[in-house]
Amino acid sequence: MRLLKRLPASFWGIIRFSQRFQSNGRPTAPLGSRILLDPDKVFDHNMWDHMQWSQEEEERAKDKARENSLVRIQPELQDKYESEASQYWNEFYKTHRNNFFKDRNWLFLEFPEILPEEARVHCMEVDTRIREDNCCCENNPAIKMSSAHNVGSCSDCSAATPPSVKQSGDEFPGSDATYRILEVGCGAGNSVIPILRATCNIPRVFLYCCDFASEAVELVKSHPFFDPSRCLAFVHDVSDDASPYPFPDQSLDIILIIFVLASLHPDRIQGTVNRLARLLKPGGMILFRDYGRYDLSQLRFKKGACLSENFYLRKNGTRVYFFTKDEIHNLFSSAGLIEVQNEMDQRLQVNRKKKMKMYRVWIQSKFQKPLPMSQSKQESCSM
Template identity: 50%
Template sequence: MAAPGRPFGGRLLSDPARLFQHNAWDHVEWSEEQEASARSKVEDNSSQLLPPDKQEEYEVNAKRYWDDFYKIHENGFFKDRHWLFTEFPELAPNSNLGQNGNSVREFRNKEGSNDGGLGSCENGHCSLESRAENELNLVKSTAEMCTEELVPQQCRELKERDGDYPGSSASYRILEVGCGAGNTVFPILQTNNDPGLFVYCCDFSTTAVDLVQTNAEYDPSRCFVFVHDLCNDQSPFPMPAQSLDVVILIFVLSAILPEKMQGIVDRLSCLLKPGGMILLRDYGRYDLAQLRFKKGQCLSDNFYVRGDGTRVYFFTQDELDDLFTRAGLQKIQNLVDRRLQVNRGKQVTMYRVWIQCKYRKPEAPQL
């Protein structure tokens, strides 16, 4: 349970001699030397960019790389969700959660490994669960804004389809973008017992969507999964504008070509009801995963390609704030989670950096 007034846990390393007594330490302060060292490593590993034709290849074939990923890993990488409802209580506002904010069934990796948070990552190559979800397991506008200023064409198209649609009779609607094999969707369905709840989930990968749809936990009366290309602004959503209470982005926006991020956030903002929220957790600048990349894997500033062809960007708080505020959203939370993870068996320390955000659509236009 997070300490009062202190997010992301309260296990503080006050005595360096106790370093290897726990798997992780919260709120780690970086020295100027450590920050300079991290900056130097990033300058070095980004000094050699992939040529434009190779970069275009990764963009054009992005769907195939993600399909291949899920064909290889299928749904064998579910992890515990101790952090999910503690950090994002908006996902189950009326549920009685346990002390750790977790009343969901636990999913465990088939191998049951605990490697200190990076799984089998080497040189930026690792499974999706190892590089994102496993890291988390150690943690515990109104219609006027959808007019001339904010992607008007997409918003008008959505408004035209008001009426009967999946989940149209629900009173609380959640959309998870980039749902993968259901790592977040199924815990929400299990934990949030609101009879008015309806959960939408989508993914770029047809294979991932098939995994969700064929899962025994999938309930079409409470959930609708669909394939969606966020980068295609002509790709329709199944729900109209201003119909969602929550949009979830967990280690998803970082996989998008940076120049396309603003358009995506704009479209997602249009889907929110006034008062609705976008919840995000993603990679922060100088996270260990960024420092481990080698020369020749960098696509552009802070944007890299992994060995499996999937891509990842490392954010600053200001970058994310700019994306969301430009979309007309108000900041509720924008925090850096700096964590020191420890592999006690190998006596190895790993510094992780994640960013967590909550941004809300205004109840009324700002003057």
């Protein structure tokens, strides 16, 4: 008993945190745990998790989507928005470079696999401090997450000299790393920077990040915490299969795709997923999150903004597609990956001042590249 009393408080926090996860690393109650049990208390919080639509609500959403897709944008204009897509995204980042983007610290709770094992313990400790301070931010992945807490931004991390990954001879950037992460569609770095912070004291981790928009990549590179010895940021069109990556196939442990595939033309999504799957090591994993069918943002479109079925043009010239779980399963399974998680995240977002209710729908998934048969047999025997 005396020994137990000497253990630091953070140890017990790690135990409580780890109990949220099953042996396979998935949260036992994924995608949030704020459940609305009393309808009279719906306006007590800004967001409620795991909301089930009534049949009437679902039919109303379908009717609205059908209505806003009756008028389609002319083919010649569709070609323009396809060929000039990077220009519209560049304008987007020029406009919003100083606001709108908040660190996605929820990544480490929903996607613990994104970090090597030794880095996950640190994130557990940070999460514990946040919870014990009674400062739980609303978990809103629509880039509205509060940046009050920066995972990994403790004094130990900021004061330390980050371990760099050596470059040797003609090898590719990060070739000497033992753990490699790629974020596709990095935007302004609201996933990149938290990952760099969380791994700042973990050796031999290298992060790649790319975006279609050169303005976004420049925003990442200009961030004070960006470290070119541990991260390579580059402009890249993921839908262009002929455009090479600065690393070989089967070299990545993790690929992060957050609100990215929805911006591609639906005809180019499968080819993009196939190419990304080839980049993974055997056993590597794709972590995915994007817009789900009948999300609030889909239902808000007016007539004349529809490009094709469930594919829309925003006022700023960027585009967005809305997925179903089955579509996501088929996309990644067709690329030879195994489903680990594929969840529809349905939430009720409320405006307490205006007494408004708004349904949000996202798809969150994890898909893994199979191990070679021989290695898979060895691991099952060792268990």
